[in-house]
Amino acid sequence: MGKYWKVIIIPLITSIVFITYYIHLQSNSKAIAQFFIAKQSGDDKEVEHISLDTEINYTDGREMVGITNKGSIVYSHLSIYEHLKHISKNSQINRLRKKYGSFIRGKQSVGRFFEKDDLLVHIDDSLNPFTHNGEKHNVTVSIYDLKTKEKDSFEVKLPHVDKYSWLFLVTASLNDNKLKIITSNEYEEPKSHITLTDYVVYTIDIDTKKVIDAEKIFEYTNEDISENQYSTLDFHTDKKDGFSDFIMIEERSYKDITVESEEEGEYNQQTQSTVALKKYDIKANKLSDITIPKELEGYTFEHFNGDVLYFVKQAEQSIHVVGYDHSKKKITSKQTFDSFVDEYGDYRANTIFYNNKLYVTNLIDESKSIELIIVDIVTGETIYKGKVEQKGKAPVKDYVFQNAFLNINQ
Amino acid sequence: MKNYVKLFNFEMGRFLKGYLALVGFTVIVQVLGAVITSRSYTNKINEHVYHEGMAIDEFLSQFGDMSMYAIIHSLWIQGPILFCISVLLIYTLLIWYRDWFGKNTFIYRLLMLPTERMNIFFAKLTTIMVMVLSLVALQIMLLPVLNKLMGSLVPEAYFMNLSFKEMISGFNVLTILFPFSFSNFMIHYGLGLLAVSLIFTAILFERSFRLKGIVYGILYIALSLLILFSPVIMIAITETSYLYPLELFYFELILCVLVFVMSILTSRFLLNKKITV
Numbered sequence: 001m002g003k004y005w006k007v008i009i010i011p012l013i014t015s016i017v018f019i020t021y022y023i024h025l026q027s028n029s030k031a032i033a034q035f036f037i038a039k040q041s042g043d044d045k046e047v048e049h050i051s052l053d054t055e056i057n058y059t060d061g062r063e064m065v066g067i068t069n070k071g072s073i074v075y076s077h078l079s080i081y082e083h084l085k086h087i088s089k090n091s092q093i094n095r096l097r098k099k100y101g102s103f104i105r106g107k108q109s110v111g112r113f114f115e116k117d118d119l120l121v122h123i124d125d126s127l128n129p130f131t132h133n134g135e136k137h138n139v140t141v142s143i144y145d146l147k148t149k150e151k152d153s154f155e156v157k158l159p160h161v162d163k164y165s166w167l168f169l170v171t172a173s174l175n176d177n178k179l180k181i182i183t184s185n186e187y188e189e190p191k192s193h194i195t196l197t198d199y200v201v202y203t204i205d206i207d208t209k210k211v212i213d214a215e216k217i218f219e220y221t222n223e224d225i226s227e228n229q230y231s232t233l234d235f236h237t238d239k240k241d242g243f244s245d246f247i248m249i250e251e252r253s254y255k256d257i258t259v260e261s262e263e264e265g266e267y268n269q270q271t272q273s274t275v276a277l278k279k280y281d282i283k284a285n286k287l288s289d290i291t292i293p294k295e296l297e298g299y300t301f302e303h304f305n306g307d308v309l310y311f312v313k314q315a316e317q318s319i320h321v322v323g324y325d326h327s328k329k330k331i332t333s334k335q336t337f338d339s340f341v342d343e344y345g346d347y348r349a350n351t352i353f354y355n356n357k358l359y360v361t362n363l364i365d366e367s368k369s370i371e372l373i374i375v376d377i378v379t380g381e382t383i384y385k386g387k388v389e390q391k392g393k394a395p396v397k398d399y400v401f402q403n404a405f406l407n408i409n410q
Numbered sequence: 411m412k413n414y415v416k417l418f419n420f421e422m423g424r425f426l427k428g429y430l431a432l433v434g435f436t437v438i439v440q441v442l443g444a445v446i447t448s449r450s451y452t453n454k455i456n457e458h459v460y461h462e463g464m465a466i467d468e469f470l471s472q473f474g475d476m477s478m479y480a481i482i483h484s485l486w487i488q489g490p491i492l493f494c495i496s497v498l499l500i501y502t503l504l505i506w507y508r509d510w511f512g513k514n515t516f517i518y519r520l521l522m523l524p525t526e527r528m529n530i531f532f533a534k535l536t537t538i539m540v541m542v543l544s545l546v547a548l549q550i551m552l553l554p555v556l557n558k559l560m561g562s563l564v565p566e567a568y569f570m571n572l573s574f575k576e577m578i579s580g581f582n583v584l585t586i587l588f589p590f591s592f593s594n595f596m597i598h599y600g601l602g603l604l605a606v607s608l609i610f611t612a613i614l615f616e617r618s619f620r621l622k623g624i625v626y627g628i629l630y631i632a633l634s635l636l637i638l639f640s641p642v643i644m645i646a647i648t649e650t651s652y653l654y655p656l657e658l659f660y661f662e663l664i665l666c667v668l669v670f671v672m673s674i675l676t677s678r679f680l681l682n683k684k685i686t687v
Contacts, residue, residue: 014547079592084656
């Protein structure tokens, strides 16, 4: 046996080292993965589909952690398999797969799904960026009716798109078997080399499978206002995963300002605000300007529900959310939440609007916890309040949360 | 089994000196690196703080604190690792060719042994894998030791103690060598095993058909890679993924097992039918 020491000792020591290494990592991951969202008021159902992604700084390192109301996971400890499982579990595709089965296969990575009751439409915009030869300006529309189990798929050629270098699907609407596709089409003005964007509505008759109308509703010039100021055009749809009835077209201005501080000296800070708003009624094909009241100057437009528009403003140590009914021209709600400010003056509170709910996350207790507030924006009622706490008998003491990003998976 | 163990022991013995040289080289260079880097930093402390009277805070803001990062990002750590990887890669070829081109064409004796010829293949494959894993294990043991060593050479106020995970995260190659999850460890070293078996099969092609065999070997590796990457190539061509991420993972896993089995069977065929004594 003695002459075989090489094949006994070396593999044995190697195995012991690896076993110890993975036991150490495992126990370490258990020690830090003990955070969870603890309910303070409201219904736990509100946070079942929520995960808070945060970076935790410990005395001996940092970790990216996902926290739910059940517990937390350390992302760096996930294997490739666990990571893929985690992504699949939380994706919208997974929900659609369960409901519509094989119809989803092959479509998940290209284009978008639009759902209306038991009807699912997939619009394939995989042809971006559109080729320059003008031959591939086709869009594939696939329809699946869950009730009748009927499937249909057809290609339509979009008219007058030769000059565009890029087409982006904004949203779609379905009424009376007429599918309207709204796209933003980019092109460069040959003389000035300025990039222009046309916003076009293509109407497709599902019965004849042809484009029956193409209308430019709006044009935008992408040009810097000045050296330290520029603006962008953003689209807000009323339904994130479904057909839209309205879209809001927002022009947002970004400005770099120089801040002087005794401690930090001079540093740049960016401010942003909504400077113009238009509402497009897809069914009525009507574009109208919305006047933003003076008291909402410096706010950014974030969400809308019917005629009520929601604006947000980050202020020193607070975040303001204002509801404004543009048809009645009056402010309907005003809410203020605390906002954590770090030593560099960065604001860390985040707001997300989803399904007519406002989710606010903020670092509290000297960054040792994260607060989560969910508000029903229709009633203005706080429907959930909770904060991140630790489970287990040996809580970690020396740590701080660096940030908090909300993931809503429905 | 007994014959396999004998051959494995024999292969380990043949590279033992080389292996111990690699172990010695790694330990000496890395310990030396820790000592030299710490000494040069403490010299700076002596010069600026003790002789010129610089405040500790000012020194730290100008020169930063000392930690394992200083040597993990340097050739002191990276050099021996890359050197060991290179030597083991070369030895993956040498482990076969030394039998043919060594002093006494040893392969004739090996092939004449009254045992399954595949035992030779498995003994060589196991030897390479054990050498790789044991060197990785050595590095796992060395990092905390080096951390302690540096901590003892640099005054406490200037030294930042790093966790094992932080040390590993500081150098991407280390996160591949010692992944944080055990299943990733199995995947990384499973792929390593697959790669070594493919190289072995290519070598056996060359040994079986000589010049033509080089072409066969290259074609064999190309075919194996094509099989392994076929799902990804299909996605790139069609710009569409018909498989969901988890399905793609399982499919790739099956393909890896398939390519490995194919490599074993091809090697068995070549060793038994094409390589003659």
